[in-house]
Amino acid sequence: MTRVSLLVRLVLVLRKIGHRFVDRLWRLGAGARLFWLTLVSSGESFKRPWLVIREVYFTGVLSLIIILVSAFFVGMVLGLQGYNTLQRYGSSEAIGVLVALALVRELGPVVTALLFAGRAGTAITAEIGLMKATEQLSAMEMMAVSPVARVIAPRFWAGVISMPILAVLFSMVGILGGYMVAVPLIGVDAGAFWSQMQANVDWRDDIVNGVIKSVVFGVACTIIALFEGYDAPPTAEGVSRATTRTVVTSSLAVLGLDFVLTSFMITV
Amino acid sequence: MERTTIDLWVGIFVALGVAALLGLAMKVGNLTTSDIGETYTVTANFENIGGLKSRAPVKSAGVVVGRVGGIKFDPASFEAVVSLNIDRRYQFPHDTFANIYTAGLLGEQYIALEPGGDETNLKNGDKIAQTQDAVVLEKMISQFLYNKASETKEAAPAPTKSKAAESTETGDDALGSNPLDKLTAPAK
Numbered sequence A: 001m002t003r004v005s006l007l008v009r010l011v012l013v014l015r016k017i018g019h020r021f022v023d024r025l026w027r028l029g030a031g032a033r034l035f036w037l038t039l040v041s042s043g044e045s046f047k048r049p050w051l052v053i054r055e056v057y058f059t060g061v062l063s064l065i066i067i068l069v070s071a072f073f074v075g076m077v078l079g080l081q082g083y084n085t086l087q088r089y090g091s092s093e094a095i096g097v098l099v100a101l102a103l104v105r106e107l108g109p110v111v112t113a114l115l116f117a118g119r120a121g122t123a124i125t126a127e128i129g130l131m132k133a134t135e136q137l138s139a140m141e142m143m144a145v146s147p148v149a150r151v152i153a154p155r156f157w158a159g160v161i162s163m164p165i166l167a168v169l170f171s172m173v174g175i176l177g178g179y180m181v182a183v184p185l186i187g188v189d190a191g192a193f194w195s196q197m198q199a200n201v202d203w204r205d206d207i208v209n210g211v212i213k214s215v216v217f218g219v220a221c222t223i224i225a226l227f228e229g230y231d232a233p234p235t236a237e238g239v240s241r242a243t244t245r246t247v248v249t250s251s252l253a254v255l256g257l258d259f260v261l262t263s264f265m266i267t268v
Numbered sequence B: 001m002e003r004t005t006i007d008l009w010v011g012i013f014v015a016l017g018v019a020a021l022l023g024l025a026m027k028v029g030n031l032t033t034s035d036i037g038e039t040y041t042v043t044a045n046f047e048n049i050g051g052l053k054s055r056a057p058v059k060s061a062g063v064v065v066g067r068v069g070g071i072k073f074d075p076a077s078f079e080a081v082v083s084l085n086i087d088r089r090y091q092f093p094h095d096t097f098a099n100i101y102t103a104g105l106l107g108e109q110y111i112a113l114e115p116g117g118d119e120t121n122l123k124n125g126d127k128i129a130q131t132q133d134a135v136v137l138e139k140m141i142s143q144f145l146y147n148k149a150s151e152t153k154e155a156a157p158a159p160t161k162s163k164a165a166e167s168t169e170t171g172d173d174a175l176g177s178n179p180l181d182k183l184t185a186p187a188k
Helices: A002-040 A043-047 A049-059 A061-089 A092-133 A136-142 A147-186 A190-200 A203-231 A236-265 B003-028 B137-155 B161-176 B179-184
Strands: B039-046 B057-060 B063-074 B079-087 B097-102 B109-114 B130-132
Touching: A002 A147, A002 A203, A043 A049, A043 A147, A049 A061, A049 A092, A049 A147, A049 B003, A061 A092, A061 A147, A061 B003, A092 A136, A092 A147, A092 A190, A092 A203, A092 A236, A092 B003, A136 A147, A147 A190, A147 A203, A147 B003, A190 B003, A203 A236, A203 B003, B039 B063, B039 B097, B039 B130, B057 B079
Parallel strands: B057 B109, B097 B130
Antiparallel strands: B039 B079, B057 B063, B063 B079, B097 B109
């Protein structure tokens, strides 16, 4: 009796795992299909750039404030913490290198992508989910207007354009924040701060690699947000769940992709 | 919102992004210092380059005059062949000395050129004949320890037979030419 119930429970657990796995796999495939469809039908976004510009305003310009403020604070904290450790080894002038490399290589792209997922990704998901719930997308299809070309693709390209710009701004403002803490507040020499930074930050290996990372994150975050919205059940609950999933999936995707990209970029 | 306002904001946004990228390139990165204009290439062979890397600076009198272009291993002579890209504005005599030094105690390694007195200058594709290898810290430490050890051995009273023989020989010598005798002799 107990053995049978144990077996049944085991089967149930296995079935649940299998169902989840298949579901994830299905979503991955559907997301990839949407990505492909977006790329194929993005001709209209280039023919009518106004569609993209409008979305750049909503995803990029409106995210500026949160990105810049957090960048400044991240830079200041890096400056303080870095100084605290570096001065133990008598190399507090290297604070500029530490702040710049940390921001340009990692924190700039990654933190921007995480904030972008929270600020712009959720907005995209909720907007498209609601469009679907209120049957605007179906109405478009009825009028022989492809919703992928008219709604999805402009938002995709806007995200891909906005993310590197935001990441570069994040790095720059973060370095200014680090400068504000290190030079006027702590009293590190300004010349040493900039010259050590310039001597050790490489254009190709550090800055360009950071921009490449942010472009990849832009593609990932935007397509995840778009897919979750497009795939959301057309109910209030469905949209709210899709919004949550956007943040969770984007964040995990960004962190995972970051490791993969870094391991490719850092050749030991 | 008005279309023109959105256009303006997006324009500002993109311009800010481009400005930040330029700022990163010029103020943070080494894009400005890396282009040293027209260069000519000379090579130098080293038995040991230590931690020298390509793109390391080539300095003369402390001023950066070029960069390390590439580092290869020569399987025939078992030496490292380092090619140096030197700015065309700076000419060096043919008997220039190339040393590998370290900036600071644990800093990056660079090549220092010490010009000789030759009339002819180095040309593109020439080879610097006189080189000095990088100082390897472990080698230096082991040499130091070895020297210390032998010093203490000499100070100690003859621990081995051969050492004892040596010391007696040198002892005779020392007796024959005792500096104290010499000092006191003329005074008499």
